[in-house]
Amino acid sequence: MFENLSDRLERSFKILKGEGKITEINVAETLKDVRRALLDADVNYKVAKTFTDTVKKKAMGMNVLTAVKPGQLMVKIVHDELTELMGGKAVGLKLEGRPAIILMSGLQGSGKTTFSGKLANMLKAKQRKNPLLVACDVYRPAAIEQLRVVGQTVGVPVYSEPDSKNVLDIAAHAISEAKAKGHDVVIIDTAGRLAVDEQMMDEIEALKNSVRPDETLFVVDSMTGQDAVNTAKEFNDRLDFDGVVLTKLDGDTRGGAALSIRTVVTKPIKFVGTGEKMEAVDVFHPERMADRILGMGDIVSLVERAQEQFDEKQAKELEKKIRRNQFDFNDFMNQIQQIKKMGNIKDLAAMIPGVGKAIKDVDIDDNAFKGIEAIINSMTPKERIHPEIINQSRRMRIAKGSGTNIQDVNRLLKQFDQTRKMMKMVAGTSNSKMMQMANAMKNMKGGMPGMPKM
Structure with a gap:
């Protein structure tokens, strides 16, 4: 969402790149481009003009710290004004009636x-x-x-x-x-x-x-x-x-x-x-x-979506299985289903700071897991629990049953084996610690600290 506007605003801020300080001339040039970007995004003309006038007034009234570049300061001001423009804070429903x-x-x-x-x-x-x-x-x-x-x-x-x-x-x-x-x-x-x-x-x-x-x-x-x-x-x-x-x-x-x-x-x-x-x-x-x-990005929303799918009891059971090196394809399938419930894969990836721009032109299909699911569904219950028994003849049967080829099956088995080893290595990090980290990220104002590089 907002890809066109994001690109235009990024180009606008580059006008200040290399500038040592904010002046009325370089601010005017930057905000002229910002106003064009807003109008191209079909923003109401009066709203766009009032917005850029407010940003200019605030920018000219601020001293640029030595450690902060003018472009970074402009991003901060525009960010704050965009927030105010859209309402400042979330407003929930008032459900007081019975019903x-x-x-x-x-x-x-x-x-x-x-x-x-x-x-x-x-x-x-x-x-x-x-x-x-x-x-x-x-x-x-x-x-x-x-x-x-x-x-x-x-x-x-x-x-x-x-x-x-x-x-x-x-x-x-x-x-x-x-x-x-x-x-x-x-x-x-x-x-x-x-x-x-x-x-x-x-x-x-x-x-x-x-x-x-x-x-x-x-x-x-x-x-x-x-x-x-x-x-x-x-x-x-x-x-x-x-x-x-x-x-x-x-x-x-x-x-x-x-x-x-x-x-x-x-x-x-x-x-x-x-x-x-x-x-x-x-x-x-x-x-x-x-x-x-x-x-x-939007790391706060990403963490919230993950927490909605998080089941503490299941997570503890999963942690025990990982410690015993018993993580199997049934567990793997459950993890895939939880990720899918979180929403559109490309939208989720774009919530990670810096990733949205990198994958802008990459087509990530919502059915990205379809092939993996087909392969796992073609395994017998015993094969899912004990993937080590899947020999060459079983692989050929799984490939045929899933409508994939033997290379796809081999690749998944190899990746699964590597994943299982890696998960066992990090099993020392308890689930409670991981949740503490998630909550810490959730409470960060503005998501991740720092500004994007200009």
Whole structure:
């Protein structure tokens, strides 16, 4: 995400490379290029101008320390201002009602139904909530069925009335159902609508007044850039929503919506969709997003995703097996599954400082583990536990069964053997120590210390 903007900003900062100090002339030249980069990223013109004016004012008022280069200082100032531009800090949901009610709004095709499922999944997994999804899109064909499929995928029940067109009644009945069955969160999925469609806007306004939600969220496709910002403003004028959800952020190479919407609408971005999987949704952290835009990675989010998949009991059992040199292909497969649950492989790699730029033009398929999984699945249970028994004839059978060749099987076995030896060597580092290291990284402000080289 934001690849184009990141490249342009990096080139802008290079104007200050080699300069001994910050002057009005070299700052003006740098920020002129920064403003162009923001406009090319489809950032609102007034937002871009105010942003660069603020950066210039702060840059001219700061003394450059001997140990800090002007380019590095400019990165620091731009980073801080980008963070403020996007809201300063993460803003969570206010779920105070019993049940708490969340109302979705937005254009058709923005991803409301999918996000409703993702949010239900997140609340269920991370906050131990018991959500109920409500199908209030009574206009789009198969909308109710789509929400049912989404609900089944995440294991959350869906309330619907296929024969009714009255969304106020459907919502009221759903809330009564939630109270009766102990659901503490009700997520209402509504039909997509245009801000110029008075009848549809009147309907969702009436729905909001009827159910009095704890949270009204506006869901918008981030890839529509400035149009997303304009639409958000029109909806906010009618609904006065509580927060914005940016979907498809993983495909947004520009970033105009993320950088403009907070200033124009004066409502926080609360969540971002980062992929098609039901787990691919993140709380929006302005500081971490600024890190990513400036090529600093996002080690904090990476550690958090790893911790979500971390099972302390399993880890202790795994540590014992490694110490005894009993790590096998079943364990290896479990590790692969945990990595896959963390999200898009290229996106995960880009969270490591310095790696994002290095792999920018590298195509990393989400099915990168497919061949390995096929080979392991073609092994017998005994072969997975005792890989040392896999002789030449077994290798040929495994290759044939997995649709790979003998070289692929040999390569995996060799790499597995090397991995097992390495893991045994580092087994002295206890799991608790590794978690302490992860938490230390998590608590580092701005992720990793230091600035990128200019």
